[in-house]
Amino acid sequence: MENLKGKTALVTGASRGIGGxxxxxxxxxxxNVIMPSRNEMDLAxxxxxxxxxxxxxxxxxxxxxxxxxxxxxxxxxxxTPELLKAFEEVMxxxxxxxxxxxxxxxxxxxxxxxxxxxxxxxxxGILGRGNRALYSMSKHGLIGMTESLAQLLxxxxxxxxxxSPGFVGTDMTYQNLRPNQIEDxxxxxxxxxxxxxxxxxxxxxxxxxxxxxxxTGQNIVVDGGWSNVGRxxxxx
Ligand SMILES: NC(=O)c1ccc[n+]([C@@H]2O[C@H](COP(=O)([O-])OP(=O)(O)OC[C@H]3O[C@@H](n4cnc5c(N)ncnc54)[C@H](OP(=O)(O)O)[C@@H]3O)[C@@H](O)[C@H]2O)c1
Numbered sequence: 001m002e003n004l005k006g007k008t009a010l011v012t013g014a015s016r017g018i019g020g021x022x023x024x025x026x027x028x029x030x031x032n033v034i035m036p037s038r039n040e041m042d043l044a045x046x047x048x049x050x051x052x053x054x055x056x057x058x059x060x061x062x063x064x065x066x067x068x069x070x071x072x073x074x075x076x077x078x079x080t081p082e083l084l085k086a087f088e089e090v091m092x093x094x095x096x097x098x099x100x101x102x103x104x105x106x107x108x109x110x111x112x113x114x115x116x117x118x119x120x121x122x123x124x125g126i127l128g129r130g131n132r133a134l135y136s137m138s139k140h141g142l143i144g145m146t147e148s149l150a151q152l153l154x155x156x157x158x159x160x161x162x163x164s165p166g167f168v169g170t171d172m173t174y175q176n177l178r179p180n181q182i183e184d185x186x187x188x189x190x191x192x193x194x195x196x197x198x199x200x201x202x203x204x205x206x207x208x209x210x211x212x213x214x215x216t217g218q219n220i221v222v223d224g225g226w227s228n229v230g231r232x233x234x235x236x
Contacts, residue, residue: 003209005030008060012043013068017170018120018200022065025201043068043097044089053104060112061105063208066098067120071135071172087134094138099145106153114157118207119146121162121219123227143219150217159216161207166223169194188231191224
């Protein structure tokens with residue numbers, strides 16, 4: 001299949017994990033895929049993002065996937081320099097940089113008649129999570145940004161959507177969850193396993209392709225049913 005033949009896509013955080021799978025899927029579908037490394041564009045540094053956008057203003061971008069994010073485990077019990085630093089870094093990488101990339105590349109997309117922006121959000125963008133408050137706040141913001149930009153850019157034929165993965169077996173998940181927690185998640189998921197990364201790539205591919213041409217402002221949850229009909233492990 002060559003669903004994206006002739007299209008140019010930029011995927012952030014494509015060095016590994018979900019971003020790597022999305023980029024590979026796009027290549028398999030015939031797209032020209034740009035995967036800026038952290039050295040080329042540091043998403044924790046808005047000056048670096050602005051500079052990257054300026055230097056690539058002539059790239060004929062059709063698809064932007066804001067995938068990269070961080071999810072640090074920061075103590076939330078008092079105001080410390082560490083907390084302030086983590087707040088700023090999470091909001092910059094997870095929310096501000098996706099916003100700057102979206103509005104930075106939108107004019108070029110408009111010139112070519114439209115495009116598709118896909119933001120990788122999270123279950124923690126629709127549900128709160130106490131000990132991951134910074135991450136959850138940033139992802140709720142990303143979904144708000146998705147809806148707002150969908151309204152703003154729809155008239156210029158840029159569609160803006162989000163994909164919210166459940167628990168995917170990437171570095172982020174294995175760093176943050178203990179084996180017994182991962183087992184509980186599998187037990188509490190109707191489809192019975194962590195989300196296969198290829199299924200996130202499938203949803204993103206669909207939102208990037210013409211087949212989803214009348215879909216905008218949506219958040220597609222890909223979690224095997226955990227968030228709406230799961231969570232409680234079936235009796236053994
Ligand atoms: N894994 C899950 O279960 C899960 C669940 C829900 C949502 N998500 C979301 O899915 C997306 C991808 O997650 P993942 O699990 O694949 O993450 P990951 O394995 O931790 O990979 C993160 C990616 O982001 C890049 N990155 C981080 N900080 C950066 C910075 N300052 N500048 C440039 N690049 C930076 C990393 O680059 P380096 O290689 O240079 O570090 C890496 O490519 C994220 O938005 C995450 O919130 C994941």
